[in-house]
Amino acid sequence: MxxxxxxxxxxxxxxxxxxxxxxxxxxxxxxxxxxxxxxxxxxxxxxxxxxxxxxxxxxxxxxxxxxxxxxxxxxxxxxxxxxxxxxxxxxxxxxxxxxxxxxxxxxxxxxxxxxxxxxxxxxxxxxxxxxxxxxxxxxxxxxxxxxxxxxxxxxxxxxxxxxxxxxxxxxxxxxxxxxxxxxxxxxxxxxxxxxxxxxxxxxxxxxxxxxxxxxxxxxxxxxxxxxxxxxxxxxxxxxxxxxxxxxxxxxxxxxxxxGNMPPPPTALERIEQALIHLERMVKQKGEYRGVREMRSHIAWYLKGIAGASKVRSAVNEAPDYDAVVSLLKDYRKRMEASL
Ligand SMILES: Cc1cc2nc3c(=O)[nH]c(=O)nc-3n(C[C@H](O)[C@H](O)[C@H](O)COP(=O)(O)O)c2cc1C
CATH class of the missing domain: 3.20.20.70 (Aldolase class I)
Structure with a gap:
């Protein structure tokens, strides 16, 4: 095949x-x-x-x-x-x-x-x-x-x-x-x-x-x-x-x-994946470690998306799970609005 x-x-x-x-x-x-x-x-x-x-x-x-x-x-x-x-x-x-x-x-x-x-x-x-x-x-x-x-x-x-x-x-x-x-x-x-x-x-x-x-x-x-x-x-x-x-x-x-190459993921798909990954990470490692260990993964998911560097800096300062989730969801909303 x-x-x-x-x-x-x-x-x-x-x-x-x-x-x-x-x-x-x-x-x-x-x-x-x-x-x-x-x-x-x-x-x-x-x-x-x-x-x-x-x-x-x-x-x-x-x-x-x-x-x-x-x-x-x-x-x-x-x-x-x-x-x-x-x-x-x-x-x-x-x-x-x-x-x-x-x-x-x-x-x-x-x-x-x-x-x-x-x-x-x-x-x-x-x-x-x-x-x-x-x-x-x-x-x-x-x-x-x-x-x-x-x-x-x-x-x-x-x-x-x-x-x-x-x-x-x-x-x-x-x-x-x-x-x-x-x-x-x-x-x-x-x-x-x-x-x-x-x-x-x-x-x-x-x-x-x-x-x-x-x-x-x-x-x-x-x-x-x-x-x-x-x-x-x-x-x-x-x-x-x-x-x-x-x-x-x-x-x-x-x-x-x-036989057909699917297109690369969209910005929305990448943000969505980061949210899913974050939830699993926190579930597995607890909130403190999970939020910190997700920082590099989030930076990789967002790499190359317009406005990502600001979001990444904010994620790196965010103290807890809810704060990171709301940064990513706000970003997703802005991306949706720009479509
Ligand atoms: C952050 C990081 C961690 C790595 N940890 C391991 C490891 O635990 N065991 C291992 O055999 N190689 C490790 N490697 C090497 C990778 O498995 C791989 O051989 C290397 O990155 C080259 O492949 P790539 O050009 O596709 O990245 C690591 C590489 C990086 C960048």
């Missing part, structure tokens, strides 16, 4: 297979600390995001039973498949953490080998593992042995331009039983700047026989199809392009189903 609909634009869009899961539309929401919490995941699910990841969760915090960590791990009542991402540097701790995570019945356990943050790298976690391939492989092997669910890895291309490891490391991870790899086409020392190198996504996809999910610089639905086409990857993961923009998934899916 998809081949038909996309004729002339993309040769074909195949389902993404990870272990026992067949994900018909191969588009994935990225794990993002401080962004992909339970309320935002519910918004992404409303927009039919085919596969979601939690925020990254520390192996140590998990094994020490830290209460904030239990909140990060709460995937109860959410649609499957869903992946829980863990990070750490010690194979035994990671195996223990994975066992604890498995009790919450995720579909997939993902290992973070890409986070560039100094406080993570200092502990030999995240992208630091790209400099320690032996350790990276030991961690993956220990986690694979510890759990029944499929284990995947998300990584960057290497530590720096002169130290590219993705194709070789991906192969070694496959050899110890990892069932899919996500590759963000940047090195650690690029952080989030510059352009993701899609040619390394292609090279890595060719080096392995498990699915490679490409990641980096997908802003519009068209970019996702371009990545599939240009790199031959099995799936595409979207990060910053879904912030304030869950429609990127619903538009992609509708495009695949009908």
């Amino acid at each position: 998809y081949e038909q609909a996309l004729k002339g634009q993309v040769k074909e869009v195949r389902p993404l297979h990870i272990g026992p899961y067949r994900i018909t539309a191969p588009f994935v929401g990225a794990p993002m600390a401080g962004v992909t919490d339970k309320p935002f995941r519910s918004v992404l699910q409303d927009h039919n995001c085919p596969l979601l990841f939690t925020e990254m969760i520390s192996d140590k915090a998990l094994t020490y039973g830290n209460t904030n960590t239990l909140e990060l791990l709460d995937i109860s009542g959410e649609k499957r498949p869903i992946a829980v991402q863990i990070f750490g540097s010690d194979p035994d701790f990671m195996a223990k953490a994975a066992e604890l995570v498995e009790k919450h019945e995720p579909s997939i356990i993902d290992i973070n080998m890409g986070c560039p943050a100094p406080k993570i790298v200092r502990n030999q976690e995240g992208s630091c593992l790209l400099k320690m391939p032996e350790r990276a492989v030991e961690i993956a092997q220990a986690v694979v042995k510890a759990v029944q669910v499929p284990v995947t890895v998300k990584m960057r291309t290497g530590w720096s331009k002169g130290q590219i490891v993705a194709p070789e490391l991906a192969k070694r991870l496959e050899d110890v039983g990892v069932q899919a790899i996500t590759l963000h086409g940047r090195t650690r020392d690029m952080f989030y700047s510059g352009k993701a190198d899609w040619s390394l996504i292609q090279q890595t996809a060719e080096a392995i026989s498990i699915p490679l999910i490409g990641n980096g610089d997908i802003w519009e639905p068209e970019d996702a199809l371009r990545m599939l086409e240009e790199t031959g990857c099995a799936g595409v993961m979207i990060g910053r392009g879904m912030m304030g923009n869950p429609w990127i998934f619903s538009r992609l899916l509708q495009w695949m189903e009908t």
